[in-house]
Amino acid sequence: MDGGGAVAGRAGGAGWTGRPDGARRAGGTGRAGRGFGGVLLAPVSARAWREFAYVLLSLPLAVAYFSAAITGLSLAAGLLVTFVGIPVLAGVLLMCRGFGWLERARARVMLGAEVADPEPLPAGRRGAGADGRRGVLGAVAALLKSGSAWRHAVYAVVWFPWAVFAFCTALTLWTTAWSLLLYPLWFWVFPVFTDQPGLQLFQNGDRTFHLDSPAEVALAGLAGLVLVLAAPWVVRALAAVDLLLVRGLLGPSPLAHRVSELESDRGVVVDTAAADLRRIERELHDGAQARLSALAMGLGLAKEKAAEDPAAAARLVDEAHGEVKLALKELRDLARGIHPAVLTDRGLDAALSSVASRCAVPVAVAVDLPERPAPAIEGIAYFTVCELLQNVSDHAAATTAQVDVWKSGPRLLVRVADDGRGGARPGSGGTGLAGLAERLGAVDGVLVVDSPDGGPTTVTAELPWRSR
Known part of the structure; x- marks a missing residue:
């Protein structure tokens, strides 16, 4: 059969829960953590320093965005009574969209995160008329009616307090962690150049506590080591919140994304x-x-x-x-x-049994459905099995195959497994699993392929359940 790894017609398809012996979901477990070595190397990794630099750079940018947005919005609100505020407001929204472009580029370069551009302004409203006035008015109207432009303005305002918090947290933690870790190397500065025996932690009346004894110096270094190991993960969490704001406010809206799909x-x-x-x-x-x-x-x-x-x-x-x-x-x-008559008259069980009888290898069919699904879903499931069994006959070199169909929650699941040689890949050999995944995706379906070299191969199609 053709297909390997995981082919998903819609990555956002509902997560199906199959039987205990059912097919595995694509990318089910993901990569494991890098282990103890990864934790030790995190403070000196390029990613950690990029994220730290990203959080530090966020504060001056947030100050600039906030100041420009608040000033522009206040000016526009004050000028609305003269109607001059309308083009001023449109200009502020356009400026905020420029801020969004910069932040998406910064997230891509420094965090390695791809954030899609928001939906563009309606093209028809930006064309200029005979004297240019219609084009200007159309552009102003498009900006004022653009939900993405207003989200960009919201981002410029609400990001500022978070950027201040993230900057202070990251900078304080990072500098404290490295200072304590390296304290055994520089604590001698205090007795040599000052009148203090070591780093002063606090003073309460006549009592002053310094880090000056060997044990205290060692404990300070140990505390610094713990903070240094923890700092990259705290900074990563701060950057992740930043990225959530970028994706949620500067990317395409869920509705626009759904329309595109x-x-x-x-x-x-x-x-x-x-x-x-x-x-x-x-x-x-x-x-x-x-x-x-x-x-x-x-x-x-x-x-x-x-x-x-x-x-x-x-x-x-x-x-x-x-x-x-x-x-x-x-x-x-x-x-x-x-569209076979047996499918219309008797349903998937009889239709798939008929298909299995014509396959080049013996095929066992098990259909466990409480009722028949909608004709469109039933037809897609039927032709999916037909194509997968054709792949078994042509490419798998299998001796047996199994077809299972069942309902799990709001999803219809179809699994075709064989004991063939495996190693199938989407699009290889001209067997068209990539095209099958696209057709399933057109109805919010998902195609999952598990085909290691040497076999066996399991292909699971997940479709939305729609009753007749």
Whole structure:
């Protein structure tokens, strides 16, 4: 079978829960932590210093964004009574979108996080009219009605207090941690250049506590080591909150993202339907239509010879009868490829059993559904199994295969497993699992492939459950 690793038609598909013996979800466990060595090396890793620099740089940028946004919004609010405030407000929103572009670029460069650009302003409202006024008014209206522009303005305001907190926390923790860790190397500065025996921690009246004894110096270094090891993870958490703000306020809105997904899915559906129509036209033209044309010619010859050579006419009629049978078989196969009658009449259990009987290897079928799903979902599940079993026949070198269909919560799950050689990869060998994943994604489905080298191979399709 074709497919390896995990192919997901929709990464955001619902997380399915299968049977104990069911297929594993793609990327189920992820990579394990780097262990003790990773913890020890974290303070000197490039990532930790990039995140620290990101948090430090956030404060001056947040001050600039906050000052510009508050000043601009206040000025626009004060000028609204003269209508001059409207273009001023639009200019502030445009400026905030520029801030968002800079922050997305900074997150990409310093944190390695890709944040998609927000939805663009409506293009039709930015075109200039004959005198340019319509274009200016359209751009102002587009900015004022843009939800992403207002989210950028909110970000410029609410990010400031968080940036102050993150800056103070990171800088204090980082400098304290490294100062204590290195204290055994520099504590001699106090008795040599000052009148103090060591670092003064506190003073209460006449009592003063200094870190000056060897034990205290060692304990300070040990405390510094603990803080140094903890500091990168605290800074990483601070940067993660920053990144959440960037993704939530400076990226595309969930609604816009969903609209983009639906547009992509619509394109997949249209392309798939067009490909199916071309396939049906080609099979009709090259198959049944050609045979029916030959049949018409044969019957015409038989009609001419019926009077003068009855025996030759009988042979031609017999040949025409054979052509009719072949044409009927091709038409039945074509109809089965469009939508089999057994699926409509008797459901997935009978339809998949029929498909399994035609597979090149023995296939066991188990369908456990409380009721029949919606016809569209039922048809997608059927053709998914057809394609996967075709892959088993053509590529797996398997001796047995298993098809399981069941319902888990609001999802319909279809699993096809074989004991073949495995090692299948999406898109390899021309078997089309990548295209199958796209078609499943068009209905919020997910395709999961587990095919290690040497086998076995398990492919699980997850579809939304829709009742009839």
